[in-house]
Amino acid sequence: MDHYCVFGNPIAHSKSPDIHAAFAAQTGQQLTYEKRLAPLDGFAAAVHAFIAEGGKGANVTVPFKLEAYRLANALTVRAQAAGAVNTLLFDAHGITGDNTDGAGLVADITANAGVPIVGKRVLLLGAGGAARGAVLPILEHRPAALVIANRTVAAAQQLVQQFAALGGAGIVSACGFAEITGSFDIVINATSASLQADLPPVPPTVFQPGTLALDMMYGKEPTVFMRFALEHGATARDGLGMLVEQAAEAFHGWRGVRPDTAPVLANLR
């Protein structure tokens, strides 16, 4: 039996054990997956203890994604681009760090919401860790434009510079919220504003009928951003689909089998 876990602090709320248990049952994989509360100053020790117990891999959530990035001795291209790690693989090569968040986001938009990204105008709100992880997977789907808007414009400009050489030249641009012009096919809220029930000051003109507005956050009720988007004619989606898809991508990396996410997502809803 192979063992996996998710490290976070706090971790009690995590849905990952339920998601991975469902994937394992569905694909007939023999494994365990548990929640592990790592002390704020003891993430690396917690990982090494799990490896010593025979752990094969782990997910990493708030606030350890940057530390996981530094801990890994090998990184996938998408983890390097994201500058953060949410998935660890332990084998003879040591600790490999991956980032499946952006791939999960893109899978939720294209497969679950049924909205292709190719040729579309995409607006990404935020320029922190969550936004950075989304850029490369979005660019791989060749949007017509990807505008990154952030409260601190310099952080968005830095992302444009970083991704210019990775397929973003002429496609990615940066601005402040007040300078956003035109409407978009897809608007993604990657700011942490929803955590404080706050709304990034995005002009309502970014939405047009048919716009997909996606908040990376989720909760029992629609977020402020989702309600704002709905009021202005968009279709709104929370981050639950992204959560299930990033888990599926991690499961695929560990087990080599791709689970069917639809029944798992339907069950969570």
Ligand code: ATR
């Ligand atoms: P995460 O890992 O969730 O992305 P982060 O790296 O701390 O967390 O980034 C938080 C992002 O949310 C940033 O883009 C931040 O904007 P700044 O770069 O200007 O700080 C954005 N953010 C947080 N609270 C916000 C708010 N109330 N309104 C708008 N943007 C907000």
